[in-house]
Amino acid sequence: MGVIYDVHLGLLSPSELPSTFDEVRDDWNSTLKSKRQKIITNLKRVVPDESAYITKIVDRSNAGYKEFIGTTHPRYDEIMLKREIKMEAAKSRYISNRDAAFQAGGDFETGVDRGKDAFRNNAAIIWQVVGDRDKIYGPTPKARYALEGKKDLLEDLITSADNLITSTELKPFFKYRRYVPSVVASINKWLSYVAYALRAGWSDADINNKIATKANDELAGYVNSAMINPDLDPTASKIEISKDAATGRWGVHIVEATPS
Numbered sequence: 001m002g003v004i005y006d007v008h009l010g011l012l013s014p015s016e017l018p019s020t021f022d023e024v025r026d027d028w029n030s031t032l033k034s035k036r037q038k039i040i041t042n043l044k045r046v047v048p049d050e051s052a053y054i055t056k057i058v059d060r061s062n063a064g065y066k067e068f069i070g071t072t073h074p075r076y077d078e079i080m081l082k083r084e085i086k087m088e089a090a091k092s093r094y095i096s097n098r099d100a101a102f103q104a105g106g107d108f109e110t111g112v113d114r115g116k117d118a119f120r121n122n123a124a125i126i127w128q129v130v131g132d133r134d135k136i137y138g139p140t141p142k143a144r145y146a147l148e149g150k151k152d153l154l155e156d157l158i159t160s161a162d163n164l165i166t167s168t169e170l171k172p173f174f175k176y177r178r179y180v181p182s183v184v185a186s187i188n189k190w191l192s193y194v195a196y197a198l199r200a201g202w203s204d205a206d207i208n209n210k211i212a213t214k215a216n217d218e219l220a221g222y223v224n225s226a227m228i229n230p231d232l233d234p235t236a237s238k239i240e241i242s243k244d245a246a247t248g249r250w251g252v253h254i255v256e257a258t259p260s
Contacts, residue, residue: 010249040102190215
């Protein structure tokens with residue numbers, strides 16, 4: 001029979017994010033600042049004094065660093081001694097600086113204000129890839145509907161960001177639904193890399209060579225006779241990260257084909 005379903009689900013562009021998107025940034029800012037007293041209360045509970053600082057921060061940090069460099073490092077004793085001296089010397093400064101930072105209007109609150117635009121930029125990437133259930137759908141949740149065989153739900157969400165090429169029939173892609181979350185997580189990961197690369201001004205060639213090639217090696221591992229729906233042909237079906245010629249967008253390309 002050949003191809004029964006062929007769709008490319010494209011990344012959303014920053015200009016397509018809802019006008020209310022900045023509310024997410026502002027809500028993060030106000031919510032985090034409102035937790036100031038709770039955060040410092042918990043910090044004081046866990047590290048109430050200099051003695052607790054030594055046992056819970058210095059000793060644990062040194063133990064982790066010891067595992068990192070290994071006891072066979074030629075300067076192991078020297079490095080660990082230097083860390084111990086410097087960190088123990090900082091115990092009184094840690095307590096006083098921490099408490100001052102969490103005063104009203106202190107470094108914690110000003111740091112949150114400084115960080116809200118960085119938070120917005122990172123959240124924008126998430127929305128370009130995932131979207132928001134109440135406002136806009138990105139390619140990742142659409143891909144989940146495609147892999148689950150939910151044709152009506154998927155096509156209700158198709159927009160100009162997407163290219164629906166063939167829509168004869170849509171079957172569940174895999175034998176078992178439990179495979180879907182792992183594949184969706186992989187799609188989400190690689191599309192996020194693509195979105196960051198586009199923001200950084202990477203060329204299509206760089207995105208293809210440095211991201212898509214690795215992504216597609218990983219995704220191809222899921223398209224095999226042991227996992228795929230037995231009604232489908234694993235040699236002709238695909239899940240891949242690619243740029244669509246019709247929309248000019250990077251996204252995820254899903255093809256279902258039955259044995260000819």
